[in-house]
Amino acid sequence: MRNENELQANVVNSRFKAAYNMVLAGIEQGEWQEHDKLPSVRLMAERMKLHRLTVFKAYQQLKQDNIVYVKEKSGYYVNPLLKNVTVDADKEEVSWDYRAENVYVNRSRLSDIHQIPVKYPMSEALINPNLLPNIYMSEYVKKVFDLYPKVLGTYSSVQGDPELREALANYFIEKYRIEVSEVDLLITSGAQQAIDLISRALLRPGDAVMIERPTYSAAIDILGSRIYDCCQ
DSSP states (O other), X not given: OHHHHHHHHHHHHHHHHHHHHHHHHHHHTTSSOTTOBOOOHHHHHHHHTOOHHHHHXXXXXXXXXXXXXXXXXXXXXEOTTGGGSEEOTTSSOEEXXXXXXXXXXXXXXXHHHHTSOOSSOTTOOOOOGGGSOHHHHHHHHHHHHHHXXXXXXXXXXXXXXXXXXXXHHHHHHHHHOOOOOGGGOOOOSSHHHHHHHHHHHHOOTTOEEEOOSSOOHHHHHHHHHTTOEEEO
16 A cells, blocks of 8 residues: 555656646746746646646746746746746756756757758658659649649648548558558648657656657657657
């Protein structure tokens, strides 16, 4: 019984720290500026998929650490003196400057990376244009416009083009013997959207994620924005 109670306490404490750190990182990254009002406890709990009481405790700790202040019957607001205070999510005296150096800042580094000449640009999730059947695609696009002249002015389904999903399902079945139907597939606008959707569906604040190294830098940006522990 004692071990179960200790385990439960550790789980609660880890979720509290995750909520605290997520709000703190949002303030640091500029999502909420000085004197900006934070989302209500209810909305933040829904956003983080945590219990309201956990978020409330995190807000109260942020208030105690002078990171936010409270307006009666209004809510929690970002303290303009944030950079002059110390943060204490783990009950240890840690200066703001020290913490800022050790938390992940959700800032895209792609522009800096792309300025470095490399033979294999692994920071890009792009297909080499020389590998594409450009002539065939050009002719096929013309046929599509002849058949569906209003295609550019209409939306596809939420899951993506049905014909494309059906073709992909058949490919997976024939090539890899994976039993899947077009209903099970979702077409995204790119790799970043796919990674974002997967992280939202499968991960929670405080989860650890292992990624390869070198890796797709945008994946670090996406996972880091959710305050996951990214291990390379």
